[in-house]
Amino acid sequence: xxxxxxxxxxxxxxxxxxxxxxxxxxxxxxxxxxxxxxxxxxxxxxxxxxxxxxxxxxxxxxxxxxxxxxxxxxxxxxxxxxxxxxxxxxxxxxxxxxxxxxxxxxxxxxxxx
Amino acid sequence: xxxxxxxxxxxxxxxxxxxxxxxxxxxxxxxxxxxxxxxxxxxxxxxxxxxxxxxxxxxxxxxxxxxxxxxxxxxxxxxxxxxxxxxxxxxxxxxxxxxxxxxxxxxxxxxxxxxxxxxxxxxxxxxxxxxxxxxxxxxxxxxxxxxxxxxxxxxxxxxxxxxxxxxxxxxxxxxxxxxxxxxxxxxxxxxxxxxxxxxxxxxxxxxxxxxxxxxxxxxxxxxxxxxxxxxxxxxxxxxxxxxxxxxxxxxxxxxxxxxxxxxxxxxxxxxxxxxxxxxxxx
Numbered sequence: 219x220x221x222x223x224x225x226x227x228x229x230x231x232x233x234x235x236x237x238x239x240x241x242x243x244x245x246x247x248x249x250x251x252x253x254x255x256x257x258x259x260x261x262x263x264x265x266x267x268x269x270x271x272x273x274x275x276x277x278x279x280x281x282x283x284x285x286x287x288x289x290x291x292x293x294x295x296x297x298x299x300x301x302x303x304x305x306x307x308x309x310x311x312x313x314x315x316x317x318x319x320x321x322x323x324x325x326x327x328x329x330x331x
Numbered sequence: 332x333x334x335x336x337x338x339x340x341x342x343x344x345x346x347x348x349x350x351x352x353x354x355x356x357x358x359x360x361x362x363x364x365x366x367x368x369x370x371x372x373x374x375x376x377x378x379x380x381x382x383x384x385x386x387x388x389x390x391x392x393x394x395x396x397x398x399x400x401x402x403x404x405x406x407x408x409x410x411x412x413x414x415x416x417x418x419x420x421x422x423x424x425x426x427x428x429x430x431x432x433x434x435x436x437x438x439x440x441x442x443x444x445x446x447x448x449x450x451x452x453x454x455x456x457x458x459x460x461x462x463x464x465x466x467x468x469x470x471x472x473x474x475x476x477x478x479x480x481x482x483x484x485x486x487x488x489x490x491x492x493x494x495x496x497x498x499x500x501x502x503x504x505x506x507x508x509x510x511x512x513x514x515x516x517x518x519x520x521x522x523x524x525x526x527x528x529x530x531x532x533x534x535x536x537x538x539x540x541x542x543x544x545x546x547x548x549x550x551x552x553x554x555x556x557x558x559x560x561x562x563x564x565x566x567x568x569x570x571x572x573x574x575x576x577x578x579x580x581x582x583x584x585x586x587x588x589x590x591x592x593x594x595x596x597x598x599x600x601x602x603x604x605x606x607x608x609x610x611x612x613x
Contacts, residue, residue: 220504301506302456303514324503 219298221260221325222305225291228318230283232266232292244313252297255309262295289318296325354397360444360517361401363507366408369451369469369497371480375411398485441599445470446509446561453522454505454542461496462525464573468493481547483538485501516567522558523571527552530575542586548579580604 235247252259268283268290276283283290293312299305302322309320359376366372379400386399393399452465464482467473479489499505510518533547555572562568584598 222503301504302454303506303510305455305504320501 219258219300220305222297222299222302223323223325224295224297224305224309224312225321225323226293226295226314226318227289227320228290228292228311228314229288230290231269232265232290232318233267233269234264236290241313241316248312251311252308255308255311256304257297257299260298262293264292264293292318340388343384343387343392346387346396347380350383350396350400351380351472356445356448356470357397358400358404359469359472360448362404362408363448364444365405365412368501369413370494370501371411372408373469374405375404375407376400378407381464398540445557447507449558450509450518451500451505451507452526453518454500455518455521456505457496457499459524459528461492462521463528464489464492465496466554467529467550470554473550477546480538480592481532481536481544502512519562519565519567523567526554526558526571527575529554530578534578542590542592543582545582548582551575551576552579 249259271281271283271290273280273282273284297305297308299308302324305322309315309322314320314321355376358379359372362376362379363369363372366375367429382403383396383400386403387396431557449466449470452469453462457465459484464478467478467481468475475490475493476486479486480491482489483589484492509515529547533544533549533551535542536544536547552572552575555568555575559565559572580603581598583604584600584602585593587593587597
């Protein structure tokens with residue numbers, strides 16, 4: 219089955235310790251909803267707030283995320299789903315869409331020889 | 332070469348051109364299911380039309396040109412699939428091996444292949460401009476150069492836009508199917524928007540000396556008719572066709588003899604195309 223990276227974008231600095239109890243409750247329900255829609259979460263991670271990020275461009279090291287924006291990457295997970303329609307349906311239910319958004323990117327599979 | 336052959340060649344050219352206009356979407360949609368990749372399908376269909384020029388001149392125009400073209404294009408697609416097994420591993424969604432056998436194509440048995448094609452081209456995960464370009468290229472069979480001219484971009488730009496969109500369809504696994512009842516209204520809306528945009532672009536052409544680009548207007552009308560034939564119970568489609576016909580009835584009166592734009596009050600209402608207006612009212 220195809221796999222997709224779901225990139226979670228939340229308002230900076232996206233500190234997981236600041237999540238509201240309501241949001242946490244939605245997150246806890248999420249894996250069951252994913253299964254119900256025909257998908258499977260292969261693996262997933264939340265990130266420390268963007269204030270802990272360090273970026274390197276060329277040989278310059280700077281404090282902060284790579285792109286300065288209102289929203290930052292707060293985490294990601296790998297989703298297995300039969301096609302993009304199912305992946306999008308699942309992504310739409312992610313609570314991050316309430317105050318930020320998610321990006322669905324198919325994982326690269328090297329062409330078979 | 333005898334005189335008769337010349338006549339025959341002309342007949343064949345007309346028959347192929349006619350089949351290109353009428354059957355392109357049907358042939359491509361059926362071939363895409365076998366090929367498992369829109370790019371491959373497009374190439375096979377093009378080859379089938381080229382093959383038709385020779386074969387029909389030799390053997391005569393078949394009774395059902397669309398069926399002949401579909402069989403030929405599907406054979407070519409199967410060859411590609413067999414030759415490059417890669418496609419099977421890359422595109423399992425589009426390939427339905429059980430249906431890939433070459434049985435006599437029946438135009439009535441799989442009426443929804445063209446629907447699959449148009450819903451795939453108008454998938455919301457594609458940018459609007461890509462949806463319009465893909466629909467023109469894959470559903471209407473318009474060549475890339477003509478699409479580029481209609482939308483005021485260079486041919487390489489349009490070619491890149493089409494390639495990017497087809498790549499996304501295969502890489503992100505945009506499914507080749509008609510959406511289920513639950514999502515149909517939303518998805519149909521995207522299709523209607525694309526057709527409307529197509530019509531609008533033809534109605535007041537962004538480039539050239541003519542106000543109307545008849546080819547685009549006609550493409551939009553025939554697309555709507557095709558969809559309505561495939562989904563006769565959709566009131567939205569009926570509404571769109573009515574709107575387009577009613578607007579189009581005034582086509583001949585929108586400019587004067589010098590091509591100057593006329594406002595509604597200045598138009599010669601007696602010259603409006605009455606039958607479409609009556610069909611809409613009725």
